[in-house]
Amino acid sequence: MTDIFDRPFAPAEIEDDCYRRWETHKVFAPRGDGPAYCIMLPPPNVTGTLHMGHAFQDTLMDVLVRTHRMRGERVLWQPGTDHAGIATQMLVERQLQREGLERREMGRTAFLERVWRWREASGDRIVHQIRRLGSSCDWSRQRFTLDSGLSEVVTEVFVRLYEQGLIYRGKRLVNWDPVLQTAVSDLEVLSEEEMGKLWHIRYPLVDGSGQLVVATTRPETLLGDVAVAVHPEDPRYRSFVGRRLRLPIVGREIPVVADDYVDPEFGSGCVKITPAHDFNDYELGQRHHLPLVNVFTPDAHIRSEGEVFGAHWQAPIPEALRGLDRYAARRAVIAQLEAEGLLERTDEHRLTVPRGDRSGAVIEPFLTDQWYVRVAPLAEPAIAAVETGRLRFVPENWTKTYFDWMHRIQDWCISRQLWWGHQIPAWYGPDGQVFVARDEATAAAEAQRHYGMTVPLERDPDVLDTWFSSALWPFTTLGWPARTPELQEFYPTSVLVTGFDIIFFWVARMVMMGLRFMDEVPFREVYVHGLVRDGEGQKMSKSKGNVLDPLDLMDGIDLEALVAKRTQGLLQPHMAQKIEQATRKEFPQGIPAYGTDALRFTLASLATQGRDIRFDLKRVEGSRNFCNKIWNAARFATMQVEHVDDLEGESELLAPERWIIGRLQETEAAVNDAIDQYRFADAAQALYQFFWNDYCDWYIELAKPALRGEGDFTVAQQRGSRRTLLRVLEAGLRLLHPFMPFITETLWQRVAPMVGLGGPSIALAPYPKADLDRIHRQSEAQVHWLVAFITALRSIRGEMDIPPARPLPLLLQGGTAQDRQRVRAFSPWLFSLGKLSSLDWLEDGQEAPPAALALVGDLRLLVPLAGVIDLEAERGRLERERRRLEQDLQKTRAKLAQDSFRERAPAAVVVKEEERLDELERALQQLAAQEARLRELA
Incomplete structure (x- = not known):
């Protein structure tokens, strides 16, 4: 039989065998009669692939799970995947487009059949990758948020909340993706600064006595303006409050209102109010009882006539603008304003632009009918649970973040205009009357009682927000609403390991739902970890080309394949060349196979509580060396x-x-x-x-x-x-x-x-x-002395450039009686580890020959150098090294003295140069000490 030590450590040769062993022996299933310990795997998207965030988070969870399992506890790490409504629907739609097919032409049933086929064929890719990481989940209990059991539970929760008056349907402003044509959550919106323009538009007073100049970044939305707002304390406009303005292009009259929301320092201090197309305007409009005028279609084109809510007048739109997409409409509005002399000026302006993370389209605040959860009654007990210590955040500072959000919480929009997901269990009668029920038969029976006859019903086409089913994850995966043994044993779970970015979207909602349906928090503790950043502290992103694939680090990847992966899917294709150049510089031969253990240990060693981590491949290389060290030992x-x-x-x-x-x-x-x-x-x-x-x-x-x-x-x-x-x-x-x-x-x-x-x-x-x-404290002291002795000898060898294997004569002088006793007791170790040829004591007053000196407490270690080193050759070596260091020092100082370098170079590069300067100065100091030592020996 081949011994494992017949070959060097090779991760690829052991990892599959180990995982098979664990699964063969059902290691990951709860066992024994110890106390229960449970962690829920945050369900990754079924469309996803393993990224560094997964690797980091799953490593920390596995450390906890494996530790508690080895402590004899009954451990359950519950796995599963999320159906990822938007991401999955987009992926399958793109496949269909390549085949010349279109979702709406197929119909809902055929489309969903196609999605399920994709899921069966490819949907567990992320699961296999998580297993590659060594994650010890109980895969026999794997769940999917759209499996039949969980789908029934989601329906049950929806119906109960509706019956309790906590779910309702209403028309409100939402984040709207005009490409996907669905509402999206804040988490699915990426807001970044971009250069734009600020247009200053003249709004004339109806009586012709003057005008107000309004600054806006979205002139096309003036078609839906219902007021202009000023700050009540702004002396420039106090006399204008309550007067009427003529809306440019449209001609409709609108009032001037006063509100503390207005920043007098921004633009002209006058703000156009479009409640149907801006969240802040919506709130202001509610305070002043202003109507809402929606001028956009779901795909962000201009309507033929504005939809008016809260008033009984009509809002016709000029024929030239009807049907234009929002940016074409912007250009047309600006041109017409210029033609009418109403555009005062245009400024360059940096603004924050919200984009959908999936489509990349600019998100529109859009007024639609949606389903909502009334959150306030759910938030109160969730706040109390943390206040009373039933639930604890680690680090504790995240408690404040939790409270800040929970105290400002707003009703939760839970409907999405998609086909893939949990379809909302609501049916509509001929007059729009809604019937929420667990199934269609029950809804039909309720409709019959309502109308006194059988009527046709139409099911709500929308599906639930993915976060709705995820909020139920801790108890539904354990068998709720049945009182299963697993639910009774493992709920509440022990700890949730998660990133800070979803405290609001997932953690808080799990707490609210757990308390509502289980009367208990879903977990006792929440460990909040940071984000994984690159070695320069930058957030990893494809556009920057700094994304690392954990599988590449585990398995290795050659340069050509690495460059190909780095250049795929870039938001900015022109960066491909830069990325390739950086890759070739950083990894001339590609990334070597570091193995899973090295990656895991690196991630754990960087997990300083509550901080983002800077991921540096040198750390992975160090961890791989650590593996080799253990293997060889x-x-x-x-x-x-x-x-x-x-x-x-x-x-x-x-x-x-x-x-x-x-x-x-x-x-x-x-x-x-x-x-x-x-x-x-x-x-x-x-x-x-x-x-x-x-x-x-x-x-x-x-x-x-x-x-x-x-x-x-x-x-x-x-x-x-x-x-x-x-x-x-x-x-x-x-x-x-x-x-x-x-x-x-x-x-x-x-x-x-x-x-x-x-x-x-x-x-x-x-x-x-x-x-x-x-x-054993006595042995500890003895070994510390022994280590200090051997280290001192090795320092002399290093300083004097004496080969490690060359036997040395050693003279000892001074010290204590204990030192003498230890020298006698440990002489075998001193001769063996110190590579000594002789060891003698100098008596008091006896003159020592020229020798290199080291101290161990009061004990003097003297290595006579006559015949051990060539003093002249050593002086020449030190002189050459000194000249090299001085040249490097001069270059580094000159670079740091240049203002252009400090202004243009990234901060991290400047810091590295400053650290190099310190290192060179220290090296020269050490060299000077060695040269002084040689002069003493001459």
Whole structure:
């Protein structure tokens, strides 16, 4: 049988086998009789692919899930996917367009059949990618927000809320995507600054005595103006309040009103009020009881006549503007204003433009009939739950964000003008009377009672906002409304891990719905993580070309394929060349295969509580090196035991063994505490410190003298070193497993049987728990002294450029009685690790020969250099190095002294140059100290 250590660490060769092992042994299903622990996987879009945000979030959840499972708790990580109404419908419509088909021509039934076929064929792609990340979800319980069971539950919730007076239908202003022709949520709107114009338009007074100049960025909407507003304290316009203006182009009379909303400093201080096409105007219009005039069609073209709400007059639109799209209408309105002498001037103006995240179209505030949830009654108990501590946010500062939003909450628009989704369970009679019911038969029966006869009913064509079904996720996936064992055991869930950007859209709504239907919060804690940014702190986006695919980092990708991926789907195609150039500079050979464990450990190590993380590939490379270090350490440890019998019998622990056992206890305590407090970066740092520095760099080296018999070691002492080497490794692998599941599973299956342990998976082995009584302070002090001694010797070698393998004579002087005792006790380690040829003491007053000096407390370490180094050659080397550093220092100073560099270069580049300046200055200082040391030896 081939040993795993016959080859170097290769992630691709172990990851599939590990995941098959976990699924074969049903590791991810709840087991045992420990306390319940449950996390809900935020359902990713069924159209989605794994991105860095998923990788980050899912890694943190898996760390929690694996830790609690190993602690013996009954763990459920509930997975599933979201039907992603807009994204999925758009994707399938594009497929149809390539085939020359159109959704409306097919009809709703045929179109939905086509979407379901797509879902069956391709809809689980994101799930497979999440599995690749090592996520230990209970896939046997996977749900889909549109599966039959959840669809019935969504209908049930809608009907109950309607019956309780918490759902209603009304005409209000919504975010409207004129390309998709549906209402969209705020989360689906991307607002970015763009350059535009500010047009200053003259609105003449009806009596001909003057005019007001109104500044607007959307002159086409003046067709729907119903007033001009000024600030009540603005002395320029106080006398105009209550007077009438003639609306340009249209000729309709409109009033001048006063309102605190108006900013006197913006534009002219006069604001046109179009309540049907602006959210702020809508609120102002409600305060002043102004009518609403809608001048747009659903596809953002000008109507033949404005729809008037709240008044009994008509709003005809000039024939020349009818049917024009909004931007053509803008040009026509501006031209007519110029022709009539009503355009005073045009200014360049930077403004915030809202665009649909799917279509890229500019979003219109649009007046439509929609279904709403009356949120205020639901918000009150959701606020109280946090105030009373039933629900806690981590970090705590997100509590304020939650309260700020909840206290300003408005009714929730839950209808979407789509076909893919949960169709609203409402039917309309011939006169528009609505019947909300769980099924059509029930609606028909209610209609018959209402009308006294059988009448034809038409079902509402709209579907529910995707966030509506997602808000029910914590309890519906556990079987509600039935009182299932899972619901009783796992609800409320333990923690929700999520990003801050959906506290409003998802977290708060889950809290409201959970309290409404379960009379309990859906989770006890909410851990809010930051966003993943690139190494320069920029948000990852295709247009910037800085998006990294987690699968590319795990599996590797060559340069040609990487460039092709970077240039696909760019919003700005002209950037493709820039991206390719940057890619070739950053990854000359493409991205190597770092493996899943390296990516996961990097993400966890960057998860500083509550902060956005800067993702740097150098950190992934460092994590891959960490994997190699652990792999090679395990290879060395297992090679020390030819037969398991070599570990049997009496053993004795030396100081290094007692020290590493104590360090393991301290690390176990630190890691457990950090995980419990969601300080993932601290846990990762503690693990890295233990494995890399304590175990690999020092303990393995400290164990070698006994293992090799390089001293007067007994058989029991040698056996103690072997046992400790393997037992500490085995426990360390269990401690590391939640962060690096694949490499730890593979190594544990090799190491555990050697120490009398084993099982189907490390994931079911107990998580290490610290025993602080095993910390041996005397051994700890001894090893710290020993490490300081060896480090001092190695510093001399480094400073004097002495080859590591060259044996050195060592003279000792001064120190304490304890130092002398330790030198005697640890001489095998000093000779072996220090590569000494001799070790002698200088008596008090005895003159030392020319030697390099290092101190360990009061103990002087002297390495005579006669015959060890060539002083002249060393002086020449140092002189050449000094000249090189001085040249680099001069160039860096000159660059930083240029104002043009500081003004034009990105801030991160300037900071790097400043850091380089500091590094060069420190290097020259160290070089000067070495040169001074040589002069002393001459």
